[in-house]
Amino acid sequence: MTSESLILFFVVGLILVGGAIIFSSFIAPTSTNSQKSEAYECGIPTKGVTWLQFNVGYYLFALLFLVFEVETVFIFPWAVVMKQIGMTAFVEILIFFAILGLGLLYAWKKHALIWE
Numbered sequence: 001m002t003s004e005s006l007i008l009f010f011v012v013g014l015i016l017v018g019g020a021i022i023f024s025s026f027i028a029p030t031s032t033n034s035q036k037s038e039a040y041e042c043g044i045p046t047k048g049v050t051w052l053q054f055n056v057g058y059y060l061f062a063l064l065f066l067v068f069e070v071e072t073v074f075i076f077p078w079a080v081v082m083k084q085i086g087m088t089a090f091v092e093i094l095i096f097f098a099i100l101g102l103g104l105l106y107a108w109k110k111h112a113l114i115w116e
Contacts, residue, residue: 060112064104071100 074096082089107113 057112057114060107064107064112067103068100071096 075093078089078093
């Protein structure tokens with residue numbers, strides 16, 4: 001693949017994506033209603049301040065959960081082809097586990113796993 005075809009690929013991709021966004025802004029139905037700016041809480045009108053600030057620890061905990069959840073997506077295909085690929089796959093998964101272990105150790109040291 002030459003650099004000209006790669007540039008053409010990105011330019012065509014930008015034109016298609018930009019065109020789709022512009023086209024959808026023209027054909028999408030719009031409505032200005034005061035209720036659209038209100039917070040929706042299961043059909044019940046909210047009481048008090050609706051914009052609350054959550055502890056950042058919840059987000060860190062969720063991100064760590066996602067990281068280790070995605071890990072399982074990579075482990076299952078690896079386990080299926082382990083016999084076919086051999087020692088190379090084993091070494092690669094050990095490196096993968098080492099990187100994840102370092103991430104877990106870092107999160108542990110930063111007290112991101114403490115639920116308060």
